[in-house]
Every structure is written in C-alpha cells, then in structure tokens.
Amino acid sequence: MSLLQSVAEVFAANGALARIEQNYQRRPQQVAMAEAVAKTIEDGGALVVEAGTGVGKTFAYLVPALLSAERVMVSTASKTLQDQLFGRDLPRLARALGLPVRAALLKGRASYLCLHRMEAAIGVTRDQPALHALARIESWSRLTRQGDLAELPGLDERSPVIPLVTSTRENCLGSQCPKARACHVNLARREAMAADVLVVNHHLFFADMAIRESGMAELLPTVRVVVFDEAHQLNEIGVQFLGQQLGTSQLLDFSRDLLAAGLQLARGLVDWTALAHGLEKAARDFRLVFPRQSGAARLRWTDIVPEGVEPQAWEQALAQLDQACARVQEALSRVDEIAPDFARLGERAADIRGRLAGFARAGDSAFVRWVEVGAQVRLVESPLDIAQTMRSRLFARDGEEQAWGARAWIFTSATLGNDTSLDWFAEPCGLSEARKLRVGSPFDYARQAALYLPEHFCRPDQPQHSLQVADLVASAARRLQGRTLVLTTTLRALRVVGERLQSLFPSGSGLEVLVQGQDSRSALMQRFRDGGAASSVGAILVASASFWEGFDVPGDALQLVVIDKLPFPPPNDPLVEARTRRLELAGRSPFNDYFLPEAAVALRQGAGRLIRSETDRGILAICDVRLSSMSYGQRLLAALPPMRRIRRAEDYESLLDELASLPATTASTRDLPTS
Numbered sequence: 001m002s003l004l005q006s007v008a009e010v011f012a013a014n015g016a017l018a019r020i021e022q023n024y025q026r027r028p029q030q031v032a033m034a035e036a037v038a039k040t041i042e043d044g045g046a047l048v049v050e051a052g053t054g055v056g057k058t059f060a061y062l063v064p065a066l067l068s069a070e071r072v073m074v075s076t077a078s079k080t081l082q083d084q085l086f087g088r089d090l091p092r093l094a095r096a097l098g099l100p101v102r103a104a105l106l107k108g109r110a111s112y113l114c115l116h117r118m119e120a121a122i123g124v125t126r127d128q129p130a131l132h133a134l135a136r137i138e139s140w141s142r143l144t145r146q147g148d149l150a151e152l153p154g155l156d157e158r159s160p161v162i163p164l165v166t167s168t169r170e171n172c173l174g175s176q177c178p179k180a181r182a183c184h185v186n187l188a189r190r191e192a193m194a195a196d197v198l199v200v201n202h203h204l205f206f207a208d209m210a211i212r213e214s215g216m217a218e219l220l221p222t223v224r225v226v227v228f229d230e231a232h233q234l235n236e237i238g239v240q241f242l243g244q245q246l247g248t249s250q251l252l253d254f255s256r257d258l259l260a261a262g263l264q265l266a267r268g269l270v271d272w273t274a275l276a277h278g279l280e281k282a283a284r285d286f287r288l289v290f291p292r293q294s295g296a297a298r299l300r301w302t303d304i305v306p307e308g309v310e311p312q313a314w315e316q317a318l319a320q321l322d323q324a325c326a327r328v329q330e331a332l333s334r335v336d337e338i339a340p341d342f343a344r345l346g347e348r349a350a351d352i353r354g355r356l357a358g359f360a361r362a363g364d365s366a367f368v369r370w371v372e373v374g375a376q377v378r379l380v381e382s383p384l385d386i387a388q389t390m391r392s393r394l395f396a397r398d399g400e401e402q403a404w405g406a407r408a409w410i411f412t413s414a415t416l417g418n419d420t421s422l423d424w425f426a427e428p429c430g431l432s433e434a435r436k437l438r439v440g441s442p443f444d445y446a447r448q449a450a451l452y453l454p455e456h457f458c459r460p461d462q463p464q465h466s467l468q469v470a471d472l473v474a475s476a477a478r479r480l481q482g483r484t485l486v487l488t489t490t491l492r493a494l495r496v497v498g499e500r501l502q503s504l505f506p507s508g509s510g511l512e513v514l515v516q517g518q519d520s521r522s523a524l525m526q527r528f529r530d531g532g533a534a535s536s537v538g539a540i541l542v543a544s545a546s547f548w549e550g551f552d553v554p555g556d557a558l559q560l561v562v563i564d565k566l567p568f569p570p571p572n573d574p575l576v577e578a579r580t581r582r583l584e585l586a587g588r589s590p591f592n593d594y595f596l597p598e599a600a601v602a603l604r605q606g607a608g609r610l611i612r613s614e615t616d617r618g619i620l621a622i623c624d625v626r627l628s629s630m631s632y633g634q635r636l637l638a639a640l641p642p643m644r645r646i647r648r649a650e651d652y653e654s655l656l657d658e659l660a661s662l663p664a665t666t667a668s669t670r671d672l673p674t675s
Contacts, residue, residue, distance in 0.1 A: 003038045006067045010034075016096040017059065029439035030056045036437050037410055038064035041225055046395065046409040046434035048231075048426055050416040052441030052641075053608050057412050058089050061227050066099055066197070070408075071223040073198045075205045077230035077237065078550050079107065079150070085229075086199045104195035106188050108204045113137065113147040114167040115179040121164040124260045133161040147184025156520055163253060169207070170250075170348045171257055176340030198223065202234055206241035209393065224407055230550075231411040232601065235428045238386035239575075243367060246355040247378030251283035251321070254348055258328060261341040269338075270331045282324040286317045287377050296374035296491075300574045304362055306371045315360075322356050325349045355379075370574035384579055385428035395430070409434075414441075414608060418600035418639040441641065442614070449611050451643040452621040452652045453628055460565035460624050466493045469564045469623050470500035473540060476560050476621075477501075479656045482511050482531050482538020484560040487548055487606045489567045497564065498542040505540070516543040529557050549605040554612035559659050561610045565624040566636065567602035568595050596632055600639035607640050619655055 010016045011031045018024040033051050040047040041064055051057035065072045076082045086105040094101040118141065122134050133155070140152050149155060149162065167185065180186065192198050228234055255276045262272030290299065291308045300307040305314045332346040359379050363369045372378040383389070395409070411431065417424035426432050454472065458465050469486070477484045486501075488494045498515035505511040512531060514524050524541060531539025541547070548567070569576045580590040603622075610618045620643060627633040637645075646652055 003042055003064060003068055004035060007034050007038045007064050010063050010067070010097065017063075020092055020096040027056060027442050029442055030060045033057060033060040033412075033437065033439050034064055036435070037061045038068075040410060040435065041065065041068045041070065041408040044406045044408055046411070046431055048416060048422055048431055048434050048436045049410065049412040050422060050438045051412055051414060052439065052443075053414050053611065054441045054443045054614070055414075055439055057414075058085065058229070059093065061229070061410055061412060062089065062093050063097070065225050065227065066093065066097055066101060068225065070225045071196060071198075072225040072227065073200060073223040074227045074229060075200050075202055077202050077233040079111070079201060080550065081230060082107070082199055082201050083150070090197060090199070101197055102195050103197040103199065104188070104191040106192045106198060106200050106204065107148065108201070108207065109168060109172065109185055110162070110166045111148055111150065112167075112184040112188065113141055113144070113149060113165055114172075114185075115141065115182055116173065116177050117167055117171070118165040119179075120260050120264055121161075123264050125164070130161050130164070133159060134165070137161070137165055144184075146188070157522070158520055168253075170254075170351065171344060173340045173344050176343075202228070202230075202237040203241070206238045209241065209389070225410070226407060227410040228412070230413055231429075232413040232415050232425060232549075232605075234411070235386050235425075238389070238429075239382045239384070242386060242389055243380065243382035244355055244358060245378060245380050246352065246359060247372075247376055248283045248287050249376045249378070251286075251352070252280060254345075254352065255279040255283070257348075258345055261339070261345060265339045265341060266335045269335055275328055275331055279321075279324040279328060282317075282320045286321055289313045289317045290371065290373050290377055293373050296372065298574050299371040299373055300577070301363070301369035301371055304360075306369075318356055318360050322353055325353045325356075329353075368575055368578035382575065384575070384582060387428055387430035390430035415601050415604045418597055418604075418635075424597040424601055443611050443616075443641070444614075445611065445641040445643045448614075448617055449641070449643040450619050450652075450655055451640065451645045452619055452655075453645065453647055454621065454623055454649065454652070455625065455628065455647055456649070457623050457625055460626070465623075466496035466564065467500055469493070469562065470497045470504075472621065472623065473497070473562050474501060474504050475653075476562075476656055477505075477511055477538070477540050479653075479660045480538070480559050481660070482540055483556065483558055484540045484562065485528070485547075485551075485553075485558055485609055486540065486542040486562045486564070487609070488542065488544045488564045491544060493564050494542060494544045501540060501542060510537060512537050512539045514539055514541045516541075516545070516547060521546060525551060525553075529553055531557065547609075548602060549608070551609055552612055553609070554616060556617075558610065558616075559618040560621065560656070561607065561618065562621045562623065563603070563606050566599050566622075566626060567606070568599045571595075591632075596635060600636055603636060604639050604641075611641070617659065619652070619659070621652070 008031070011026055011034060012018075013026050029051065033049050033055060036047055036049060037060065049057070051060065074085060076085065082105065086103060090101065090103050118134070118137060122138060125131055125134060137152065137155070141147070144151060149166070174180070177183065258279070259272050259276035262270060262275070266272075289309055290306070305311045329346055329349045332342050332349065336342040336346055359381070363381060367381050367383055369379070369381045372380060411425070411429070411434070416422045417426070420436075420438060422436050422438070423432070426434060426436070457468050473484055473486055486497055488497060494516060498513065501513045502515070505513050512527070514527055516524065519527070524543070528539045528541045531537060571577070571580075579594060583590045583593055607620050610616070610620050627637060646655070
C-alpha cells in the first residue's frame with residue numbers, strides 16, 4: 001500500500017482518527033494537506049502549506065510523517081506547541097496508528113538545569129531570595145530526570161536565578177565538566193540521537209546552524225523529513241542567529257561567572273574581585289556612551305559609529321572593554337590548568353574581544369547593524385533575511401543551490417502571506433521555487449463572527465485615539481462581563497489603554513484588567529482564561545507583541561477582540577529601513593511589497609485569536625479609520641477571514657447585548673445573532 005493510500009485510510013470517516021477524536025469529521029482541507037505532505041515525503045523537495053485555523057494541520061503532517069517510517073524532525077516557534085506535540089499529540093496519534101514511535105523533546109540550553117553552575121551559584125550567592133530559590137532548585141534536582149526547569153512549579157520564567165543555574169554555549173565546559181556524565185543537556189541530546197521523531201524549536205534549529213558554521217559538533221541529528229510548524233516566524237527568528245551580537249548583559253554575565261569561578265577554584269591566586277569589577281565598570285561605562293531612552297529603542301548604525309553616539313567616546317569605550325578583557329585573559333592564562341572553567345572563560349574573553357574588533361570596523365553591505373538601547377545595550381549585526389543561508393546550507397546538494405535533494409521539507413502555518421504565491425513567506429526564506437498549497441479554514445466565519453469598523457474614531461496618529469479605544473473596550477466589557485482581548489501595535493498604546501481601563505475598573509469592580517508586562521505571559525493567559533468562567537471575575541487583557549499569535553482561548557472566555565490600529569512595521573526601525581532600501585534599489589515599491597504584506601499577515605494573526613473552534617462566536621473590532629478611508633484598506637480587509645461586516649454602532653452594541661444574554665455555558669454553542 002502506498003503512503004497516499006495509507007494516509008487516506010487514516011482520515012476516513014471510520015479511520016484511526018475517528019477512534020481517538022470525539023465527534024470526528026473528515027475535513028477536506030485537512031486531507032488535502034496530508035496528501036500533499038505525503039507526496040512531498042515520497043518525492044523529496046519543499047512544500048509550503050498555509051492551513052487556515054481549524055484545519056488540524058498538526059495531524060495533517062504528523063500522520064504521513066509517522067506512516068512513512070522515516071526519521072522526522074518537527075520544529076515549532078514556541079515551547080507551548082513543542083510541549084503539546086511531545087506530551088499530547090504524538091503519543092495519542094502513535095497509539096491510534098499502532099506504531100511504536102520513539103519520540104524525543106529537545107529544547108535550548110536555557111531550559112535545562114546545569115548541575116555544575118547550580119553548585120557554583122550556591123557557593124557564591126548571598127542574596128536571600130536568590131538563595132531560597134536556589135535551595136528549591138537544588139532539592140528538585142535530586143528528583144528530576146529530564147532537568148527541564150519547566151517541570152518546577154512556581155519558578156517564574158523571568159526569575160533572575162535561571163541564568164545562574166543554566167548554561168550557554170559560551171560558558172558550557174563540555175566534556176571537561178565534572179558533571180558531564182549527569183548533564184541534562186547531554187542526556188537530552190543522546191535521546192534525540194536515538195529518536196524516530198525529534199521535536200525542537202526554531203531558536204534551537206538556527207542556533208545549531210550557527211554552531212555548525214563555527215565547526216562545533218552538530219547538535220541535531222540527521223533526519224530525512226523536516227517539518228517547520230508556525231513557519232511564519234522562521235525568517236525573523238533566523239536572522240537573530242545568523243549575525244553577530246554583543247550586549248552589556250552578556251558582559252556582566254561573564255564578569256559574574258569569572259568572579260564565581262575565581263573565588264571558588266583559585267581564591268588568593270588572582271585578585272578576582274578587581275578583575276571582575278574592572279570588566280563590570282567597562283560594561284557600565286559602555287552603556288553610558290549611548291543616549292538615555294524613556295523605553296527600549298533601536299539606534300541606526302549605518303556608519304562606523306552608531307547614530308547619536310560621540311565618535312571619541314565610542315572608540316574609548318570599545319578600547320576600555322577590550323583592555324578589560326585582555327587583563328582577564330592574561331590572568332586566566334596563569335590558572336587555566338587548575339580547572340576547565342578557566343580555559344573556557346579564556347575562550348569567552350577571546351570571543352568577546354573578537355566581536356568588539358568586528359563591531360569597531362565598518363559593517364558588511366549584505367548585513368544591517370543597529371543598537372538596542374534600554375536598561376542594557378546590545379550591538380546587533382544581522383542579515384536582512386535567511387534566503388541565502390537556507391538555499392546554500394539546507395537545500396543545496398553538491399554545492400548547487402535549489403537542489404532540494406532527497407529530504408522532504410514541510411513549512412506550514414495558519415498565516416504565510418496574503419496572496420496565492422505566499423511570497424511574503426517564501427521569498428525571504430529562499431522558497432520561491434517550492435511547491436505551495438493554501439487550504440482555507442473549515443470555520444463558518446460569516447455565521448460565527450462579525451467584523452466591526454467604528455466610523456467615529458479619530459485617526460490613529462491623534463493623541464486621543466488610544467483613549468477612544470479604551471472607552472470602546474470599557475463599554476463592551478461591561479456588557480460581556482470581561483471576555484475581551486485588546487491588541488495594541490505599540491507599547492505606548494499598551495500603556496495608555498491599560499492605565500485608562502485600570503482606572504475605570506479598579507480592584508473590586510467585578511472586572512479585572514490584565515496588562516502585559518505586569519505579570520508573566522503564561523500567568524496572564526491563565527488568569528484571562530479563568531476570567532471567562534461563569535463563577536469568576538471577568539477579565540480584560542491588554543497586550544501587544546507576542547499576544548498577537550500563539551494565544552489560544554477556545555470557548556466563550558473570549559468573545560471580543562479589539563485591535564487598536566493597523567500593524568504596519570515601524571518605518572524608523574533600522575531593519576525595516578534596510579529592507580526598504582533594498583526594495584527601492586530593486587525598483588520595487590516598499591509599501592506594496594513590504595509594508596502592506598507585513599500588516600496583512602499581522603492583522604490575520606491578531607484576528608485569528610477570536611475563533612478557535614467550530615462553536616466559538618465573537619466580534620472583531622478594528623479601530624482604524626484607514627481601513628475605510630484609504631485605497632489599500634480593501635487589500636487588508638481581503639486578508640481577513642470572511643466575517644460579516646458591521647459599521648453602525650447600534651448594530652455593534654446590539655450584537656454585544658445578544659452575546660452577553662446567552663448563558664455562559666451555551667454562549668459558544670449558539671450562532672452569532674444577526675442584526
């Protein structure tokens with residue numbers, strides 16, 4: 001039986017999926033995607049699939065991948081989906097198919113406890129809260145097998161203790177580590193090498209590409225079938241790893257590691273405190289070279305010296321950092337035979353000096369540079385996209401670009417572009433020649449959702465716009481008892497809308513206003529979901545950035561999504577400017593070929609938060625009059641799911657009242673009322 005035939009049997013009305021999914025219905029879109037994946041696995045090559053929300057793309061690629069009996073790697077953009085694949089989807093599907101699948105989960109180093117660094121941190125830490133957290137981690141370390149810090153309840157992912165008990169590529173001692181045999185990273189790698197299916201994330205994938213480039217041992221095993229889920233993030237994640245970076249936080253971490261190792265392993269042989277203090281002072285002085293910012297900002301860097309920085313101060317700060325690292329290198333050379341820690345620290349000092357020298361020279365014309373300025377400073381040099389890297393290092397065979405080879409490459413997401421050619425995704429990823437498929441969502445958006453475009457709003461560049469958004473949200477949330485997600489395009493709007501709503505709904509008002517940045521992302525998501533329960537206080541979540549995607553609230557806990565304005569890329573961002581210049585030099589329109597597609601994709605991602613199942617109902621409100629007044633508005637509206645559109649405020653308010661009147665337990669099982 002061919003792979004295509006086997007796949008068809010699994011997706012049949014009485015097939016394997018029907019036995020594990022309650023109320024299973026055969027979806028033509030899911031079957032079409034699964035068949036395309038199966039053909040690609042058989043023939044080799046690259047397939048790009050945009051699968052609308054609700055298609056069930058996870059099973060659409062897992063079924064043919066597992067039935068093929070090939071070794072498979074699945075890469076995702078988020079740890080959440082990574083954990084879901086490994087902990088739920090793969091085991092369920094393997095049992096349903098009757099296949100003995102050996103799966104492994106592999107995350108980045110920062111996810112795993114480093115026993116050696118934990119012991120070192122316990123020996124030098126004096127801060128009481130940190131010591132308390134270290135004691136909890138040390139106790140847990142005796143019980144855990146995987147060493148994945150996500151297993152430890154109550155450990156905030158933002159905890160400052162995490163860098164103390166995890167390793168990086170720079171500070172890992174490798175085979176010379178005294179804890180190498182018990183190393184959780186090594187254990188995870190060994191399991192990965194033996195697995196039939198390996199689940200990783202995009203960050204780890206590109207980090208491994210960087211390691212291969214430097215000649216270090218490959219991290220990921222060789223596989224024949226590679227699936228990139230949440231592929232829409234691939235380019236932006238990839239460019240982070242394919243350039244160079246150097247930040248003050250990296251320098252301060254190095255200073256801290258130097259002091260800890262010196263005091264623990266060679267106390268009295270070198271004045272470690274003075275060395276570490278000198279490096280720390282040079283790093284802090286380097287931060288002072290850059291202008292003060294009220295928030296995080298990116299500075300242009302098109303010349304030798306970044307914008308807004310005095311040339312002499314820049315040269316002097318770089319020289320001081322280099323001299324501090326040189327002193328560290330000299331001291332370490334006198335003790336490097338005492339412990340492997342010192343040899344590794346010496347390598348880190350040399351690497352930092354190399355990066356400093358690179359950033360002191362003029363940049364490569366194929367790359368763009370900028371400086372990220374906030375509480376810390378980070379120097380960044382990045383390619384404009386990953387196309388060349390993907391063509392030359394992943395898809396090439398015998399040095400020939402676009403020779404896909406025998407491997408099967410699957411790239412999929414709910415949002416990969418706003419046209420049939422999917423150029424928004426394919427072009428920067430070097431996939432213009434790949435096979436492409438678009439399968440729409442099975443959801444009945446015209447019945448399940450309505451799109452409201454308020455006409456009375458001022459333009460989004462007016463100062464009162466964010467207050468108008470907040471007032472619209474407040475009125476709706478009162479009717480819906482919360483159940484409202486507000487997506488902003490800027491941190492300023494996030495702050496204004498959040499503060500306004502929190503002043504309107506203080507503690508005890510019956511509605512809780514959650515604002516991104518005031519708690520961890522996972523905590524905010526859970527509190528919002530809890531707020532949708534009939535017995536709980538209702539919740540409004542005001543968020544930006546990462547909440548535009550990967551935030552899944554099926555059911556009636558979410559009935560209204562409000563987007564403050566069109567999510568165009570910031571035109572003064574250095575990376576955006578560089579991409580704009582490249583299009584202009586090629587004789588293309590940056591607005592039509594970059595800004596509009598970027599906004600369309602982001603808008604679809606935000607709108608995708610609303611309807612997550614066949615029974616969900618809700619309203620999407622976009623508070624930007626440009627959708628109606630500008631000629632490009634129709635192009636952006638066409639990128640959205642085919643929701644029924646309403647313009648009159650009376651109709652919108654009527655829909656809110658009717659949604660609110662439905663019992664909480666059945667609100668998500670009824671058709672959206674019609675006006």
